[in-house]
Structures are given as C-alpha cells and as structure tokens.
Amino acid sequence: MTEPDLAPTPTLTDVLAARDLLTGRLPATPMWSYPALDEVAGATVYVKHENVQPTGAFKVRGGLTLLHGMARERRRRGLVSYSTGNHAQSLAYACAELDVPCVLVMPAGVADGKVRAVRALGATVLLDGVDMAGAQAAAERLAADEGRHLVSPGDTPELLAGVGTAYLEIFAARPDLDLLVVPVGSGTGAAAACLVAQEFAPRCRIVAVQSAAAPAAHDSWRAGECVRRPIGTAVEGLATGRGFRLPQRLLRGRLSDFHLVSDERIAAAQRLLALHAHTLAEGAGAAGLAAVLARPDLFAGRRVCVVCTGGNASAAEIAALGAGDGNRTSG
Numbered sequence: 001m002t003e004p005d006l007a008p009t010p011t012l013t014d015v016l017a018a019r020d021l022l023t024g025r026l027p028a029t030p031m032w033s034y035p036a037l038d039e040v041a042g043a044t045v046y047v048k049h050e051n052v053q054p055t056g057a058f059k060v061r062g063g064l065t066l067l068h069g070m071a072r073e074r075r076r077r078g079l080v081s082y083s084t085g086n087h088a089q090s091l092a093y094a095c096a097e098l099d100v101p102c103v104l105v106m107p108a109g110v111a112d113g114k115v116r117a118v119r120a121l122g123a124t125v126l127l128d129g130v131d132m133a134g135a136q137a138a139a140e141r142l143a144a145d146e147g148r149h150l151v152s153p154g155d156t157p158e159l160l161a162g163v164g165t166a167y168l169e170i171f172a173a174r175p176d177l178d179l180l181v182v183p184v185g186s187g188t189g190a191a192a193a194c195l196v197a198q199e200f201a202p203r204c205r206i207v208a209v210q211s212a213a214a215p216a217a218h219d220s221w222r223a224g225e226c227v228r229r230p231i232g233t234a235v236e237g238l239a240t241g242r243g244f245r246l247p248q249r250l251l252r253g254r255l256s257d258f259h260l261v262s263d264e265r266i267a268a269a270q271r272l273l274a275l276h277a278h279t280l281a282e283g284a285g286a287a288g289l290a291a292v293l294a295r296p297d298l299f300a301g302r303r304v305c306v307v308c309t310g311g312n313a314s315a316a317e318i319a320a321l322g323a324g325d326g327n328r329t330s331g
C-alpha cells in the first residue's frame, strides 16, 4: 500500500470557502434538544441532525466541496475511492451532479442498503477486500491501471474542509456549548470541528469517540503517530483500521479528549435516539450520545452537542431497535 505525500493542512479559510460553495446546494441541517433525552442524559443535549442530508450522512458536504473545486481535467479522468458506505454515497452524489465517472470500492460485507444507494446514484461499486485496507489496495490498483484520480477518504483536504461546514452551523447556533462530541473513523469530522471551534467557540471542549472494538484513530491520537488496529466493530462508519495522517495532524494539540465506547452502548444510544428524538441513527451516528451516557461525571449538567453523523442504519440495526429497553444505557 502506498503512502503518498501528505496534502497541505486545511485552514479555517478553506472551511469558510466550502460554506460559500455549498450555499444553495445543501441547506443547513437542524439541531434540536429533546427534554426526554436530556432527562436520561442528565445534560442539555443538542442533536445535530446530519442524518437528514440527502445521502443520510454528513459526508456529502465533503464530496460536493471536493468535486466542485476540482479541475475539469482531473474530473474527466474519473475518480476512484474506497469506503464503508457514507463517503461512497457522498462521492457518488457529487459525481452524479457533475456527471463525473466514479468507481467506489467497498469491503465485501458492508450493509446492502449502502451498496444499493451508491449504485442508485449512478456510481460503479466493486466489492473487494474484507476491510478498508483491502478495499484501499483494490482502489489503488484501479487508479494505477485506469489512470483514475484516487481520493483518500481521510487525507483529502477538501473533504475535511467540506465537513467542517457542519461545525460552522453548530457554533453559529450555539456558541455557548460546553462540549461537542464527534464520532471518528478517519477523523475528518473531528479535525474540522477542532479547526472551527478554535475560532468560534474556543471555550468548547471537543471530544472524539470511536468504538472500543476498532480503536485505530484513538490509539493513533494517543500514540502521536498513525497506527493500525484490528476491526472488531459492526459500526461501519467508525471501522477504518488505521489512523489517517491529515486529520491526526490537526487533532494533535487541539482535541480535548478521545473516548472509546462499546458497540452495546452505541446500540443503546441508537434506541434512545429512536425513542426520544424520533431519529433513525446508524451506529456511528449514535456514538456521540453513547459517549455522553457512558461518562456522566464529565457531561452531567453541561450543554453538550452530539453530532448524529448518519442515519443509514442497516436492516439488522433497525431490527435491533425493538430489542431491549430504550432507557437502559449500560453495556
């Protein structure tokens, strides 16, 4: 697997430029608090609803920013990238808008609904590899063989700047937040949150969260270098298996803390969002709430934003919503 030179680190100016570019293409998403959810959490919890994006996840902000800013010649070559689902939908959506040929390599075994959604947007899907590393290797081969432009889901500055626009919306609405909890796979969302908070809400602590069963980004942040870890989680958006250099570089020194939660806690948070916030969240989209519920010592009595990053729950996740007591938060 190749390690290309690292792209320039995005700045707040890039996030502001992305906002201008997205204006008129994506409306701002809502952010609400729900008294019954606050009661369970013992905190004022604002849920930022990225699950209502046209692709069902925040990633679409990045795909549109990348494609609209890309030189025509590069677009003509076509794109190839790799993803467990939401980055794939984001690129497919943006490529459909601009009529750019696009191949997405997804690990075999990702949720069928996500594969169908990407294909329905007109992109070509190849199922290859048992995990993201396998899918990445296949995407790199395709890029070399066909001359397509290879898009890294984690180390592409335009993707990071694009997803940062969600945090401009959050801090414009609630500059008084005490804490913001961001689910992490590659880390683009959390890194962008740090960039934006530094300027617009310097008092707000940014907390990242990942599944304890796939802690590569967490362990990379703690180690100060990118490491690989096995993937034992069913939570697709968080299942990256390695640290990505660009977001890690931004997280270093800016992120307040990085928590790990169990998949069981994430499932319990999904049930709570369904019960009390009439929200269908996929596991990754509920991880922020899971982190809040896991650590009342840190979050109780505070003003907290959790980003519901996606709503593309699999059939199994939807079936599991009916299992168990929505008020149980242990696990």
Ligand SMILES: Cc1ncc(COP(=O)(O)O)c(C=O)c1O
Pocket: 057, 059, 085, 086, 087, 183, 184, 185, 186, 187, 188, 189, 190, 236, 237, 238, 282, 284, 285, 309, 310, 311
């Ligand atoms: C729903 C959802 N939440 C969170 C993440 C993690 O985002 P990032 O890769 O920017 O850390 C992803 C990644 O695909 C996702 O799909």
